[in-house]
Amino acid sequence: MEKAEKKSINVSKILSDLWTAFKGFLPKLWQGTKTTVKRMGYAFYILFHPFDGFFDLKNDPKRRSVAGGVLWLIIYALVDLIRFQTLGYLFANQAAQLALNVPVRLMTAILPFVLWAVSNWCFSSLMDGDGKLSDIFMVTCYAILPITICNLIQIPLSHFLSSSEASIFAFIGSLGMIWGYAYVFLAMITVHQYSVGKGVGTAVLTILGMAVIAFVAILIFFLLQQVSNFFIELGTEIIFRLNE
Amino acid sequence: MKQKFIKSLIVTVLAFAVVLGSVLSASALPINNVNNSYFYNVDGVDAAAPLSFTVEKHISVVDIVPNATVTTAFVPADLCFQNGYLYVLDSKGNSVYVLDERYQPVSTIRTLTGDIPELALNSEVVEGEDGEQQEVVISSNKYALNAPQGIFVTDDGTIYISDTENQRILACDINGKVSKVLQAIKIPVLGDNYLFKPTRLVVDNVGDVQVICNGINRGIVQITSEGQFNAFFGTPDVIVSLGDRIWRNFATEEQLAQMVTYTPTEYSSLTIDRRGFIYTTISALDSAAVKALSAKSTSTTYAPVRKLSADGTDMLRRKGLSAPMGDLTWPGVKDYSPKIVDIAVDDESGRYTILDQTTGRFSTYDNDGNLLYICGGSGTSIGTFQMASALEINGDYVYVADTSNNTITVFKATPYVLSINRAAAATAEGLWAESIPLWQDVLSYNSNMYIANISLGNSEMQLAFKLLDDEVDADGMTALEHYENAMFYYDRANEKTNYSTAYVAIRTNELEKYFGLIFGAIALLIVGYIVLSIVKKQKKRKKEKAQKLAAALARQAAAAEKYNQAKGDEN
Numbered sequence: 001m002e003k004a005e006k007k008s009i010n011v012s013k014i015l016s017d018l019w020t021a022f023k024g025f026l027p028k029l030w031q032g033t034k035t036t037v038k039r040m041g042y043a044f045y046i047l048f049h050p051f052d053g054f055f056d057l058k059n060d061p062k063r064r065s066v067a068g069g070v071l072w073l074i075i076y077a078l079v080d081l082i083r084f085q086t087l088g089y090l091f092a093n094q095a096a097q098l099a100l101n102v103p104v105r106l107m108t109a110i111l112p113f114v115l116w117a118v119s120n121w122c123f124s125s126l127m128d129g130d131g132k133l134s135d136i137f138m139v140t141c142y143a144i145l146p147i148t149i150c151n152l153i154q155i156p157l158s159h160f161l162s163s164s165e166a167s168i169f170a171f172i173g174s175l176g177m178i179w180g181y182a183y184v185f186l187a188m189i190t191v192h193q194y195s196v197g198k199g200v201g202t203a204v205l206t207i208l209g210m211a212v213i214a215f216v217a218i219l220i221f222f223l224l225q226q227v228s229n230f231f232i233e234l235g236t237e238i239i240f241r242l243n244e
Numbered sequence: 245m246k247q248k249f250i251k252s253l254i255v256t257v258l259a260f261a262v263v264l265g266s267v268l269s270a271s272a273l274p275i276n277n278v279n280n281s282y283f284y285n286v287d288g289v290d291a292a293a294p295l296s297f298t299v300e301k302h303i304s305v306v307d308i309v310p311n312a313t314v315t316t317a318f319v320p321a322d323l324c325f326q327n328g329y330l331y332v333l334d335s336k337g338n339s340v341y342v343l344d345e346r347y348q349p350v351s352t353i354r355t356l357t358g359d360i361p362e363l364a365l366n367s368e369v370v371e372g373e374d375g376e377q378q379e380v381v382i383s384s385n386k387y388a389l390n391a392p393q394g395i396f397v398t399d400d401g402t403i404y405i406s407d408t409e410n411q412r413i414l415a416c417d418i419n420g421k422v423s424k425v426l427q428a429i430k431i432p433v434l435g436d437n438y439l440f441k442p443t444r445l446v447v448d449n450v451g452d453v454q455v456i457c458n459g460i461n462r463g464i465v466q467i468t469s470e471g472q473f474n475a476f477f478g479t480p481d482v483i484v485s486l487g488d489r490i491w492r493n494f495a496t497e498e499q500l501a502q503m504v505t506y507t508p509t510e511y512s513s514l515t516i517d518r519r520g521f522i523y524t525t526i527s528a529l530d531s532a533a534v535k536a537l538s539a540k541s542t543s544t545t546y547a548p549v550r551k552l553s554a555d556g557t558d559m560l561r562r563k564g565l566s567a568p569m570g571d572l573t574w575p576g577v578k579d580y581s582p583k584i585v586d587i588a589v590d591d592e593s594g595r596y597t598i599l600d601q602t603t604g605r606f607s608t609y610d611n612d613g614n615l616l617y618i619c620g621g622s623g624t625s626i627g628t629f630q631m632a633s634a635l636e637i638n639g640d641y642v643y644v645a646d647t648s649n650n651t652i653t654v655f656k657a658t659p660y661v662l663s664i665n666r667a668a669a670a671t672a673e674g675l676w677a678e679s680i681p682l683w684q685d686v687l688s689y690n691s692n693m694y695i696a697n698i699s700l701g702n703s704e705m706q707l708a709f710k711l712l713d714d715e716v717d718a719d720g721m722t723a724l725e726h727y728e729n730a731m732f733y734y735d736r737a738n739e740k741t742n743y744s745t746a747y748v749a750i751r752t753n754e755l756e757k758y759f760g761l762i763f764g765a766i767a768l769l770i771v772g773y774i775v776l777s778i779v780k781k782q783k784k785r786k787k788e789k790a791q792k793l794a795a796a797l798a799r800q801a802a803a804a805e806k807y808n809q810a811k812g813d814e815n
Contacts, residue, residue, distance in 0.1 A: 089735065090744055162751070163744035
């Protein structure tokens with residue numbers, strides 16, 4: 001009887017504490033979201049002023065927003081997913097649409113840029129670049145906005161165009177790609193204060209590094225799988241023997 | 245005691261049930277084995293399809309030769325159907341059987357009569373044991389056939405026989421009375437030692453004989469009706485890979501001698517259609533051809549089936565998802581290559597059937613090259629073959645000769661195939677509106693039949709093309725509605741190019757309909773923008789004016805004040 005009472009008091013206290021903390025957190029979250037979204041709008045300025053834009057994004061504390069970068073990357077992945085699934089009949093691959101795996105699709109959209117940021121950070125510290133990992137990641141995420149925009153334009157267009165006008169559709173797609181990847185490169189050299197030549201060298205090394213990281217990651221994954229399988233089998237064997 | 249009785253009763257009943265069940269299931273088995281029917285769907289994957297043919301009759305030597313036993317020599321090397329008779333060429337018994345519609349022999353040609361010249365070559369030079377060349381007389385009778393390999397019957401009933409080992413081509417009537425003998429044919433480029441051994445043959449409208457010969461890889465041999473060699477026809481292309489072509493330039497004589505020689509492949513069979521086009525098949529495909537076919541290439545270079553025009557160019561339409569080649573894949577065989585041994589054409593519709601010896605299956609294509617249906621199979625039961633060698637079609641019937649079982653199987657089309665043939669015929673004749681219910685009938689049998697959907701779409705498009713704007717056809721449909729139907733069918737068949745054409749027609753109409761609205765909206769936007777900017781400018785000007793005025797007034801006021809002040813000072 002006594003015990004039960006004590007327990008109930010504890011629960012209510014924990015709940016009220018949590019509520020107070022949450023109440024304090026809520027406006028902060030709201031304020032943070034508001035500033036992040038406001039700062040994200042700077043990506044549209046960068047669209048036509050890449051050099052100033054990326055420099056200010058990194059160095060101006062009023063403009064810098066890593067959370068904004070994360071959101072831009074998530075938006076990119078979502079738009080990629082929506083585009084894939086809602087493309088018009090003439091431009092879509094129906095068989096692939098039926099075989100859609102949402103997590104895999106999102107991961108394949110996001111992972112290359114995360115990998116790029118990590119790999120680039122590894123090499124930039126060797127090639128005395130100025131950027132931190134958070135800087136590189138943020139500017140990369142801001143730089144892929146053209147791809148997101150062009151992908152968005154492609155969706156209504158694909159419902160309107162016919163097969164003979166497919167070149168327009170393809171042009172917009174490749175425009176977004178070239179624009180976006182060129183900005184990823186520009187963002188990188190701006191952040192590290194590199195010359196173009198050094199930037200190209202670092203980019204090549206970064207791509208090689210991405211391959212190495214991916215290889216090592218897969219290797220570790222399979223090794224861990226083997227190890228875990230070994231212990232699971234060991235456990236099954238022991239349980240089997242004990243039961244015998 | 246009682247328990248034991250019940251036990252034995254149960255055992256008896258169970259045993260009885262097992263026996264009865266096995267008897268029943270045995271009787272439920274189909275008589276023929278053509279039950280695993282399939283079709284290649286729009287993705288090139290085999291999908292179940294309704295049965296396309298049933299075996300109507302299985303003809304062996306016992307059925308057509310009186311007093312024959314199963315051991316009687318009989319190998320049906322070639323078949324020909326003409327004027328209601330099925331002509332069977334027996335290369336072992338050296339005879340021709342003419343069968344009527346009930347597959348009873350009307351006539352049997354065993355001995356030839358008439359004025360027959362002596363055999364051109366009844367002796368052969370061979371190398372004896374002691375190395376000397378000896379002349380060996382081939383014991384042959386000019387009044388008999390010797391291992392004949394090909395038969396063709398013209399419209400007027402003249403039977404042309406390739407008397408292969410006697411090295412001659414005969415023309416005779418149904419009683420064996422010879423009217424023409426083509427022999428001692430000299431082909432200049434091949435030299436004097438060449439042995440003329442004709443196999444499959446056709447005779448064109450002019451009376452020229454087109455014949456495939458053993459050991460000739462220069463195409464079909466054209467022989468005039470007078471027995472003169474005319475030309476080689478439709479020589480298959482030689483395919484040499486680029487790497488080999490470069491390498492050959494640097495190779496020495498010895499190396500060249502050791503390398504594989506590239507020779508054109510020989511044709512395996514041929515047939516002729518009403519309009520004089522010659523269809524040929526190639527059974528021995530090289531690895532490049534196999535690779536190209538596995539990749540579903542529709543190039544003419546690697547084609548196992550060809551349709552040759554008078555000048556020898558390939559006219560076969562390959563509009564299907566793959567070139568006509570029989571089966572696209574075969575379970576357990578990588579880079580499966582077909583061995584097409586015979587072809588037959590339906591004169592009415594231009595649809596043709598090819599026979600694949602490795603799988604024992606025969607596939608039918610329409611004259612655009614779309615695969616329509618497949619039947620047959622490899623095996624020893626009725627309806628399957630061990631070595632299918634010759635094929636002939638007669639409307640809804642297909643005859644296949646097997647040279648290992650030594651039988652002829654008569655296949656009759658099922659209602660499913662009849663529905664396809666009807667619909668395809670309507671489409672071929674351009675009866676668009678009439679073909680729509682026929683193709684829908686096909687779809688009711690087999691919804692995987694993408695050709696039905698494509699044809700339906702094409703028919704709807706044709707109907708739409710005929711209509712003007714706002715015009716309504718007999719079914720009360722406008723062009724737009726036809727286009728929408730066409731889009732529906734093309735969508736089903738995943739036919740995007742034609743879908744796009746129909747879509748553009750609809751889109752143009754919509755744009756025309758809303759052109760005024762869209763143009764008006766754009767014009768309104770422009771006008772609005774101009775008006776707004778003018779208003780803004782005027783407002784700005786007014787503001788400036790007001791400011792100027794205010795400034796002037798202020799200046800005036802200041803001046804007045806100054807003046808007053810000065811005056812006051814004076815005062």
